[in-house]
Amino acid sequence: MKIGVWLNKDHNPTDGGSFSFLDKLIKSIDEYHFSSKLEVVFISESDKYKGFSKEIIYLKYPKCKLSLLKKIHLRFSSIHKRIIISGKIQKKNDDLKLYYYSSILKKHNVDLIYYPRQCNCEIENYPFVATNWDIGHLSTYSFPEFDKDYDLVKRNEWFNKLIYKALYVFCESDSGRNELMKFTRLDESRLKVVPIFAGSCTSIQVSYEEQERILNNYNLSKEYFFFYPAQFWAHKNHFGLLQAFRLFVLDHPGYKLVFTGSDKGNRKYIESVTQDLGISDMVLFPGLVEIEVLNTFYRNCVALIMPTFLGPTNLPLLEALDLQCPVLCSDIPGHREIMSSGAVYFNPLDHFSILSAMEYIINKINRTDLYNQSEVVRKKNKFNIENALKSIEENFLILENIRKNWE
Secondary structure, three states: OEEEEEEOOOOOHHHOHHHHHHHHHHHHHHHOOOOOOOEEEEEEOOOOOOOOOOOEEEOOOOOOOOOHHHHHHHHOOOHHHHHHHHHHHHHHHHHHHHHHHHHHHHHOOOOEEEOOOOOOOOOOOOOEEEEEOOOHHHHOOOOHHHHOHHHHHHHHHHHHOHHHHOOEEEEOOHHHHHHHHHHOOOOHHHEEEOOOOOOHHHOOOOOHHHHHHHHHHOOOOOOOEEEEEOOEOHHHOHHHHHHHHHHHHHHOOOOEEEEEOOEOOOHHHHHHHHHHOOOHHHEEEEEOOOHHHHHHHHHHOOEEEEOOOOOOOOHHHHHHHHOOOOEEEEOOHHHHHHHOOOOEEEOOOOHHHHHHHHHHHOOHHHHHHHHHHHHHHHHHOOOOHHHHHHHHHHHHHHHHHHHOOOO
């Protein structure tokens, strides 16, 4: 069976954790030797992807020119009619594009498409495997990022329609699989776990000299700062963490809080909160940083702290675990599935609960105890790239018996 792995043309480092995850997954799939029963290739609409060992099928759709008659019609129509006509032309062009793409893939004998990114299906009626990371617009509160008309319409279309066309849906954890079963009507036999894994920042080595240089550059001292790598969405709960941190520094001056991640519209507000609380000189906003900096922050902070409301799982927990960094995080099922006894959990709605976790971890005896427990978890952890690739391969082999039932 021939599987085409879809490479998104808008794959961008500003996507944060999802970029890091996908980048590592795609490179690992390219290097992985799949069963002789499977032929894995890549599919891309962009020629930016180069240097893969596996074949890349490039999809280039020639732009259709409008006929002279249609141009005249649009030129002299009312605005309302122009919108209707333009919409019809666009839909027809999109339909032709999808038909053209399907014909190219059939010529290359591609049996199905695997979309590694969530809510992604570029060719609706071509057999495919989908990915699910979360169903946040239903599983947590109605934050602005879930409530925007365009995003909500897109998510509803995906979870109410398109996801049901997938042969399989790859979920990142058992918690994610259970969550998807709760909020959709998908049969459990179609939901398979392909475990989430740490991003690329854990795979590099940063010298002690370079780590020192990075810390000095940000005016940070080893084990005297808390680290929260997260894009600036409301559901990441930077606000709750700042409330806890303000109380923490009253009794423990000298500590800092580092927020990395790209701005998704909420950063200015969070910066204003730090000013209102009088702690702006203790909170750093480096933005999107290089993986060497990310690696250094994990290795030298007193703890990763993650008060997010959204699960089921989150990438930084695994990155911290790999880099032997203490973890303080929201008490949600997916976090417990990943970290087991290797983390300190708190109620993200209660900043006193967050504060308690912070005060616990600065005690060296407590930190050593947590380190020992997390080492046991790390050695047994199923959430790694090797298990993810093995699961992908096993499920593709099972799918062959389903997909070969039609042309």
